[in-house]
Amino acid sequence: xxxxxxxxxxxxxxxxxxxxxxxxxxxxxxxxxxxxxxxxxxxxxxxxxxxxxxxxxxxxxxxxxxxxxxxxxxxxxxxxxxxxxxxxxxxxxxxxxxxxxxxxxxxxxxxxxxxxxxxxxxxxxxxxxxxxxxxxxxxxxxxxxxxxxxxxxxxxxxxxxxxxxxxxxxxxxxxxxxxxxxxxxxxxxxxxxxxxxxxxxxxxxxxxxxxxxxxxxxxxxxxxxxxxxxxxxxxxxxxxxxxxxxxxxxxxxxxxxxxxxxxxxxxxxxxxxxxxxxxxxxxxxxxxxxxxxxxxxxxxxxxxxxxxxxxxxxxxxxxxxxxxx
Numbered sequence: 001x002x003x004x005x006x007x008x009x010x011x012x013x014x015x016x017x018x019x020x021x022x023x024x025x026x027x028x029x030x031x032x033x034x035x036x037x038x039x040x041x042x043x044x045x046x047x048x049x050x051x052x053x054x055x056x057x058x059x060x061x062x063x064x065x066x067x068x069x070x071x072x073x074x075x076x077x078x079x080x081x082x083x084x085x086x087x088x089x090x091x092x093x094x095x096x097x098x099x100x101x102x103x104x105x106x107x108x109x110x111x112x113x114x115x116x117x118x119x120x121x122x123x124x125x126x127x128x129x130x131x132x133x134x135x136x137x138x139x140x141x142x143x144x145x146x147x148x149x150x151x152x153x154x155x156x157x158x159x160x161x162x163x164x165x166x167x168x169x170x171x172x173x174x175x176x177x178x179x180x181x182x183x184x185x186x187x188x189x190x191x192x193x194x195x196x197x198x199x200x201x202x203x204x205x206x207x208x209x210x211x212x213x214x215x216x217x218x219x220x221x222x223x224x225x226x227x228x229x230x231x232x233x234x235x236x237x238x239x240x241x242x243x244x245x246x247x248x249x250x251x252x253x254x255x256x257x258x259x260x261x262x263x264x265x266x267x268x269x270x271x272x273x274x275x276x277x278x279x280x281x282x283x284x285x286x287x288x289x290x291x292x293x294x295x296x297x298x299x300x301x302x303x304x305x306x307x308x309x310x311x312x313x314x315x316x317x318x319x320x321x322x323x324x325x
Contacts, residue, residue, distance in 0.1 A: 025205060025206050026206075026209060028160075028161075028162045028167045028208075028209045029101045029102055029167040029171070031101055032098070032099060032101040032278060032281075035098075035099045035286055037285060037289045039095075039099075040095055040099070040287070040289040040290040041289050041290070041292070041293045042108075042293070043091070043095045043098055043104070043106060043290075043293070044098040044104045044107075045106025045107070049106050050108055051073045051077065051079055051108055051110060052073050052075050054114070055079075055081075055115045055116065056073075056115070056117055057070075057071055057119070057132065058071055058078070060122060060123070060124055061080055062122075062123065064213075066082050066085070066086055066215065067082070067083045067084050067123040067124035067126075067127055068081060068082045068124065069115065069121070069124050069128075071115055077141060078142040078143045079139045079140060079141060080140045080142050081110075082140070083124060083137055085230065086138060086215030087136050087295065088138075088296060089214060089215055089217045089219075089229055089294075090107055090138050090217075091109045091295070092290055092293075093178055093218075094106070094107040094214070095290040095293070095294070097174070097214070099281075099282055099286070099290075100174060100275070100278050102171060102210070103197065103208050103209070103210035104210070105140055105212075107138060107139065109136075109137075109138060110138075110139050112134065112135045112136075113134055114131065114132045115134065136295065146199055147198070147199050147208070148197065148198055149195055149197050150196045150197065150198050153196050154194040154195055154196060155185065155186055155194045155196065155209055156185040156186045156187050156194070157259055157262035157263065158262055164266065166270065166271050166274035166275070169266060169267045169268070169275075170274060171211060173267060173272065173275050173315070175255075176242070176243075177242070177308070178218060179221045179255070179257075180211075180257070181216050181222065181255075181256070181258060182213060182216035182257065183257055183258050183263050184258050194211055194212065195210050195211075195212035196208065196210070215229060218231070218232070218235050218304065219234050220234040220237075220238055221256050221257050222257065227256075227257065232303040232307075235303075235304065235307055236307040238254060239310050239311055240310075242310075242311045243314045244314070251272070251318060269319050272318050272319045276319060279315065279316075280316075282312070284309065287308055291304055291305065
C-alpha cells in the first residue's frame with residue numbers, strides 16, 4: 001500500500017521491475033502496486049504534495065494552447081496552473097496512468113483560490129479576477145529534486161526504444177480508452193505531447209518516457225469539428241464503438257484522432273490481454289474517487305464510471321478474459 005508521502009520520483013521508482021528497452025537506461029512502464037481509495041483521490045503526488053494556499057504569482061506560461069500561469073505555493077512548490085477546459089480531464093488521467101504503471105506528474109484539481117501579485121496577464125487574463133481570484137484550475141507540479149524533464153528531447157510512436165512491446169501497445173490502448181485524440185509526437189515539432197524525464201543517480205542516468213498531455217481526453221474523439229474534451233455524454237455515446245473483433249484476431253478500434261494510424265497499428269490480442277491484467281484491478285470505488293477528486297459532478301461520476309467500466313469490459317471480451325470489480 002502506498003503512503004501519503006508519494007512524489008513523482010517515488011512513483012517512477014516503484015519497487016517492481018520496470019519495462020526496460022534495448023537501451024537499458026530507458027523506462028516506459030513499471031508494474032503498479034495496489035491502489036487504495038486515497039491513491040485515487042490524491043494521485044501520484046499523494047496528499048503531502050497537494051498545493052497549499054496562499055499562492056504567489058511567478059509569471060505567465062505561453063506554451064501550448066490553453067492559458068497557464070506559474071505560481072509558488074505556501075510550501076515553496078512551483079506549479080503550472082492551467083485554465084480553460086482541461087482542469088478535470090488531466091487530473092483524472094493522471095490517476096488512471098498512475099493506477100496502470102505509466103508515468104504521470106502530480107496533478108490536482110483546485111476548485112477556487114486566489115493568486116497574489118498577479119500582473120501583466122495576456123491569455124490568462126479572463127480567468128483571474130481583479131485580486132487574483134480563480135475557479136476551476138488544474139495544478140501540475142513543475143519541480144522535482146530527482147526527476148527533470150529533458151528539454152528539446154521527445155519521442156515518436158514510430159521511433160522509440162519500446163516498439164512492439166506490450167508496454168507501448170498498452171499505452172496506445174490507454175490513449176484510446178481515454179479518448180485522447182491529441183496524440184502528437186516528436187514529428188510535430190514544438191507541438192509534441194511526448195516527453196522524456198531524466199533521473200541521475202550513482203548508477204547512471206535513467207530516462208523515463210511519457211505521454212505528457214492528457215487534456216484532450218474523456219470527450220469525443222475525431223476530427224477538428226467533432227472532437228471535444230471532458231464531455232461525459234459524448235464519451236459515453238462513443239463507448240459502444242470502442243473495440244470489437246469479428247475473427248478473434250483482428251481488432252477494430254473506433255478511435256479517431258491525430259496520429260490515429262500509428263496509435264491503432266500493431267496492437268494484438270496478447271497486448272490487450274496484458275493490459276487487462278492491470279485493468280482488472282481497478283475498482284468502481286477507485287474510479288469514482290478519482291473522478292470526484294478531479295472535480296466531476298455527481299452525474300458525471302455516474303456516467304464516466306459506467307462508460308469506463310464498459311470499455312474495460314469490451315477489452316476483456318476481446319481476449320476472452322473475465323474481469324473482477
